[in-house]
Amino acid sequence: MNGTTSVYAISSELVALRRKCQLLMRMVLGISILCLATILVHYSTFAGASETNSSTVTPSVPRSESLRVRELIVVDANGTPRVRIAAPLPDPIMLGKRSKRGDSSSGVLLYDAEGNERGGYVTDEERNVALTLDEINRAAVHLGVNDRGEMHLQLSNGRGGYAAMGVLPSGAWFRLDKPGQPATLLPPTKEENPK
Numbered sequence: 001m002n003g004t005t006s007v008y009a010i011s012s013e014l015v016a017l018r019r020k021c022q023l024l025m026r027m028v029l030g031i032s033i034l035c036l037a038t039i040l041v042h043y044s045t046f047a048g049a050s051e052t053n054s055s056t057v058t059p060s061v062p063r064s065e066s067l068r069v070r071e072l073i074v075v076d077a078n079g080t081p082r083v084r085i086a087a088p089l090p091d092p093i094m095l096g097k098r099s100k101r102g103d104s105s106s107g108v109l110l111y112d113a114e115g116n117e118r119g120g121y122v123t124d125e126e127r128n129v130a131l132t133l134d135e136i137n138r139a140a141v142h143l144g145v146n147d148r149g150e151m152h153l154q155l156s157n158g159r160g161g162y163a164a165m166g167v168l169p170s171g172a173w174f175r176l177d178k179p180g181q182p183a184t185l186l187p188p189t190k191e192e193n194p195k
Contacts, residue, residue, distance in 0.1 A: 010174065014165065017165055021143065028131050031108070032108075032121070038083075039072065071084065071085065072085045072086070076113065080115050082110070084111070085107070088106050089105050089109055092117040093115055093116065093117065104125050107120055108121045109122070118134045119133040128145070129145050130143065131143040131144075140156055140158070141154070141155055142154040150167065151167050152166030152167075160177065173186065174186040
């Protein structure tokens with residue numbers, strides 16, 4: 001593979017990663033809007049039903065301007081948690097077993113029908129924020145940002161395929177890993193640079 005082909009391949013993969021990043025950002029916005037709409041509809045329905053039922057028997061209860069809770073869990077018809085908004089979030093459950101999350105996090109988690117954590121939008125005590133889309137037992141897509149001018153996007157297929165790009169205060173970087181091949185890292189690390 002010559003240098004031009006390699007640069008073209010990396011450029012094509014960067015374009016694809018940018019598109020995926022834009023899609024992820026749209027998904028975060030959509031999920032956030034959906035969660036907020038669900039909460040508002042549920043709360044207004046509950047408050048409206050309460051006022052309707054109580055207006056014939058007792059004076060109406062004043063409507064609250066906000067809802068302040070530590071945790072909100074949305075369950076499916078079987079009672080399985082499917083969305084959790086909490087501060088802090090509990091440790092994850094995968095295949096029926098609870099494992100350690102690491103740093104304390106708060107935010108929104110999504111679960112599959114079996115109760116496995118499958119993604120989320122979280123913040124931690126270090127002022128980092130992350131969006132993850134998970135397979136069982138691992139993050140397949142991870143978009144992270146901190147408050148020090150650093151961000152990264154990581155994609156992994158769990159079979160050795162890995163792509164990541166990010167920006168540090170010192171500049172941007174890009175990495176591709178394919179099974180059975182050396183990793184491609186741009187810019188190369190100092191060890192890889194010829195002297």
